[in-house]
Amino acid sequence: MSDTRIDDGWALSGRPDRPEEACGVLGIYAEGEDVARMTYFGLHALQHRGQESAGIAVADGHSLMVVKNLGLVPQVFSESDLQSLQGHLAVGHTRYSTTGASKQWENAQPMVSSIGPNTIALAHNGNLVNTHSLREELGAVGTRFRSTTDSEVIVRMVDHFTQAHGSIRGGIRDAMRMMRGAYSVVMMSEEALYAFRDPNGVRPLVLGALNNGRSGWVVASETCALDIVGAEFVREVAPGELVRVKDGELTSEQAVPAGTPGLCIFEFVYFARPDSIIKDCNLYEARRRQGAALAATVPVEADLVIGVPDSGIPGAVGYAQASGIPFGEGLVKNRYVGRTFISPTQSLRQQGIRLKLNPLRHIIKGKRLVVVDDSIVRGNTSKQLVQLLREAGVAEVHMRLTSPPVVWPCFYGIDTDTQDQLIAANHSLDEVREFIGADSLAYLALEDLVESTGRPADEFCRACFDGEYPIEVPEAMRRGKLRLES
Numbered sequence: 001m002s003d004t005r006i007d008d009g010w011a012l013s014g015r016p017d018r019p020e021e022a023c024g025v026l027g028i029y030a031e032g033e034d035v036a037r038m039t040y041f042g043l044h045a046l047q048h049r050g051q052e053s054a055g056i057a058v059a060d061g062h063s064l065m066v067v068k069n070l071g072l073v074p075q076v077f078s079e080s081d082l083q084s085l086q087g088h089l090a091v092g093h094t095r096y097s098t099t100g101a102s103k104q105w106e107n108a109q110p111m112v113s114s115i116g117p118n119t120i121a122l123a124h125n126g127n128l129v130n131t132h133s134l135r136e137e138l139g140a141v142g143t144r145f146r147s148t149t150d151s152e153v154i155v156r157m158v159d160h161f162t163q164a165h166g167s168i169r170g171g172i173r174d175a176m177r178m179m180r181g182a183y184s185v186v187m188m189s190e191e192a193l194y195a196f197r198d199p200n201g202v203r204p205l206v207l208g209a210l211n212n213g214r215s216g217w218v219v220a221s222e223t224c225a226l227d228i229v230g231a232e233f234v235r236e237v238a239p240g241e242l243v244r245v246k247d248g249e250l251t252s253e254q255a256v257p258a259g260t261p262g263l264c265i266f267e268f269v270y271f272a273r274p275d276s277i278i279k280d281c282n283l284y285e286a287r288r289r290q291g292a293a294l295a296a297t298v299p300v301e302a303d304l305v306i307g308v309p310d311s312g313i314p315g316a317v318g319y320a321q322a323s324g325i326p327f328g329e330g331l332v333k334n335r336y337v338g339r340t341f342i343s344p345t346q347s348l349r350q351q352g353i354r355l356k357l358n359p360l361r362h363i364i365k366g367k368r369l370v371v372v373d374d375s376i377v378r379g380n381t382s383k384q385l386v387q388l389l390r391e392a393g394v395a396e397v398h399m400r401l402t403s404p405p406v407v408w409p410c411f412y413g414i415d416t417d418t419q420d421q422l423i424a425a426n427h428s429l430d431e432v433r434e435f436i437g438a439d440s441l442a443y444l445a446l447e448d449l450v451e452s453t454g455r456p457a458d459e460f461c462r463a464c465f466d467g468e469y470p471i472e473v474p475e476a477m478r479r480g481k482l483r484l485e486s
Contacts, residue, residue: 003145006331011411019059022239023049023050023093023094023095023109023123023124023125023126023221024043024046024047024048024049024050024093024094024125024184024220024221024222025046025091025092025093025123025125025184025185025205025219025220025291025343026042026090026091026092026093026123026186026196026218026219026220026221026225026226027041027089027090027091027092027123027186027187027188027193027194027195027218027219027220028042028089028090028216028217028218028219028229029088029089029192029193029216029217029218029245029248030089030210030215030216030217030218031088031216031248032088032215033088033210033215033216034082035058035085035087035088035089035090036056036058036081036082036085036086036087036090037082038058038090038229039058039090039091039092039420040056040073040077040082040092041228041229042075042092042220042225042228042229042479043056043073043092043093043094043225044074044228045222045224045225045228045273046094046220046221046222046224046225047072047073047094047226048271048273049094049096049125049221049222049271050093050094050095050096051072051094051096052070052071052095052096053068053069053070053071053076053093053094053095053105053107053108053109053243054068054069054071054072054073054076054077054092054093054094054095054108055067055068055076055092055093055109055110056068056077056085056090056091056092056093056110056125056134057090057091057092057110057112057121057188058085058086058087058089058090058190059087059088059089059090059121059150059188059189059190059192060087060088061087061088061190061191063190064087064112064119064121064188064189064190065084065085065086065087066110066121067081067084067085068093068105068108068109068110068111069105069108069303070105070108071081072111073094074290078195080209089188089192089193089245090188091107091110091121091122091123091186091187091188092123093108093110093123093124094364095107095109096415097109104437106146106147106148107147107148107149109122109123109149109151110122110123111123111124111147111149111151111152111154111155112155113155113156113158113159114159115158115159115163115168115171115189116163118168118189118190119189119190120155120158120159120162120168120187120188120189121187121188122151122154122155122158122185122186122187123151123185123186123187124150124154124183124184124185124220124427125182125183125184125185125205125413125478126181126182126183126184126198126202126203126412126413127150127181127182127411127412127413127414128150128153128154128179128180128181128182128471129180129181129412129471129473129474129477130178130179130180130181130409130474131150131153131181132474132476133474134153134157134178134179135153136289137218138153138156138157138160141160142161142258143156150181153383154175154179154183154185155187155429157174157175157178157179158171158172158175158187159171160175161173161382162439162445163296166451167241168189168192168194169244169253172187172194172196172255173242173255173256175243175258176198176199176240176255176256178462179198179469180471180472181198181202181331181411181412181413182198182200182202182203182264182412182413182471183196183197183203184197184198184202184203184204184205184221184237185197186219191246192244192245192246192439193217193219193244193245193246194243194244194245194426195207195219195242195243196235196237196241196242196255197237197238197239197240197241198239198240198259199239199240199257199258199259199466200258200259200260200261200262200461200470200471201236201238201239201258201261201262201263201265202262202264202412202413202470202471203221203264203412203413204221204222204236204263204267204272204278205219205220205221205236205237205290205436206219206220206221206223206226206233206234206236206283207219207233207234207235207236207237207243208220208223208226208229208231208232208233208234209231209232209234210229210230210231210232211291213231213250216245216248217231217245217250218231218245219237219243222272222273222276223276223277223278224272224273224275224276224277227275228335233277235298236278236279237433238254238258239258239261240254240255240256240257240258240259241253241254241255241260242254244254244372251482252445259470259471260470260471261458261459261460261470262412262460262461262470262471263278263279263459263461264412264414264460264461265450265453265460265461265462265465266403266414266464267283268281268283268286268287268452268453269287269290269311269374269375269403269449269450270374270375270403274287274310274311274314279453279455279459280454281454281455283452284314285314286452286454287311287314287315287383287402287452288314288315288317288318288321289318289320289451289452290314290315290318290399290402290403290444290448290449290485291314291315291316291317291318291319291320291321291322291370291372291402292318292319292321292322293318293322293444293445293448293451293452294315294318294372294400294401294402294442294444294448294467295318295319295320295322295323296322297442297444297445297448298400298442299323300370300440301368302367302368302369302370302396302398303325303326303367303368303369304325304326304327304328304330304363304364304367304368304369304370305319305320305323305327305328305369305370305372306326306327306328306329306330306331306364306369306370306371306372307371307372307373308331308357308371308372308373308374308385309331309332309333309357310333311373311374311415312372312373312374312402313372315372315373315374315400315402316370316372319370319400320370328363329360329363330359330360330363330364330369330371330389331357331358331359331360331473332357332358332359332360333356333357334355334356334357334358336403338483352380352381352383352384353381353385353388354388357385357388357423359388359389361390361392361393364389364392364393364394365392365393365394366393366394366395367394368394368395368396368398369389369394369395369396369397369398370398370400371386371389371397371398371399371400371438372400372401372402373385373399373400373401373402373405374401374402374403375401375402375406376399376401376405376406376423376424376432376436377406377416377421377422377423378421378422378423379423379432379435379436382436382438383435383436383437385436386399386436386437386438387437390437396439397437397438397439398438398439398440398441398442399433399436399438399440399441399442400442400444401441401442401443401444401450402444402449403443403444403465404444404445404446404449404465405424405425405429405443405465406424406425406464406465406483407419407422407424407425407465407467408422408425408463408464408465408467409422409475409481409482410463410464411463411465411469411471411477411478411481412461412463412471414464416464418480418481418482419481419482423435429441429443429448446462446465446466449465
């Protein structure tokens with residue numbers, strides 16, 4: 001660990017202080033239903049997974065139409081857009097960029113490609129680790145790319161192998177055999193809906209039924225999207241599985257053999273909505289258990305427990321229940337300050353967290369607080385938060401994180417940047433505590449995080465905490481994100 005003082009300029013550089021998710025995907029096959037409107041509301045439920053762009057593609061058996069743009073779901077789609085998207089199958093997407101430039105229309109999804117007489121639209125959540133070599137191989141056979149994303153690589157791969165195979169399912173199978181990394185994909189042609197998932201199952205993907213499948217089928221990143229469109233959760237799409245819905249009939253096959261299980265454990269900390277269920281585990285309960293484990297393992301004397309909205313609230317409830325310290329609302333979140341294309345002034349940007357959170361001074365003034373949050377990645381937001389609480393008159397601030405220290409970067413679709421930007425990878429616990437200005441700081445142990453899920457550790461990718469990557473990462477990509485190893 002470094003003995004030098006942490007540089008404020010680096011930590012306050014404007015990068016997010018928690019991992020950022022890649023995307024949310026949704027697919028619907030429902031004859032006689034307004035699938036565009038259903039997809040619109042399903043994407044609302046997945047908005048937390050991506051706020052840079054959104055898109056919906058709809059097909060009626062003969063033609064396929066796409067509407068997509070930069071912005072949040074309600075900014076992208078108008079009533080006239082939804083009325084124009086007529087059909088019985090749809091694919092939708094909300095995007096946060098981890099590969100490719102963020103503010104480019106060409107990188108918005110669904111990605112569209114033509115295969116002979118057919119057109120396909122594809123939405124992807126995850127990140128390939130062999131994008132560069134695949135782009136070179138496709139380029140060698142004349143493929144031209146319009147975007148900078150690995151998602152277009154996937155759609156071009158499917159396109160290429162479908163033409164060689166004469167079958168879309170065959171094209172998907174061959175593409176899956178070539179791709180390495182994380183991919184949960186929903187895709188459609190004019191006639192059928194497809195869903196497929198990488199053999200390690202890094203990113204979540206679930207299957208739901210409308211009226212037990214008699215009225216249709218839904219595939220989504222999370223169960224909360226099934227709930228809003230009235231679909232009943234059936235099961236998860238298995239790692240390496242390919243699902244197709246055509247003429248109302250669902251068929252499934254194991255397109256590639258399942259690999260080492262590698263579901264991202266950060267879904268249980270932050271990414272997924274607390275009302276979603278993953279691996280038979282309610283996310284709210286998992287996060288409540290994480291807070292309770294913190295109270296048992298790193299207790300502190302305090303007057304009040306508060307959570308940082310929204311992801312820290314369940315953990316704060318668990319901490320309060322286990323410790324006997326009262327739970328209180330200490331921070332109010334401005335829910336209408338999301339990602340915006342109207343940049344704040346420099347002075348407002350420097351205030352950072354004040355745009356999103358405001359303290360309830362009459363509740364927290366003079367109190368010793370336990371402040372529960374999900375993670376610290378770079379330290380910038382936590383530093384501003386502690387300062388905000390100090391200015392509100394708080395006597396003590398004891399930070400408790402419902403995740404272990406993030407010390408390794410992600411290569412599978414989470415924007416944790418390079419290892420030298422991860423504060424816990426470069427500084428001791430006490431250095432981090434001193435930098436953010438807290439009276440004490442403690443993280444959840446990895447074994448307690450795993451226990452909160454109710455599942456064994458070997459079902460998860462825990463690489464951001466322990467450096468054990470379930471999918472081999474090419475050396476060139478490792479050099480770009482990891483510190484040089486001796």
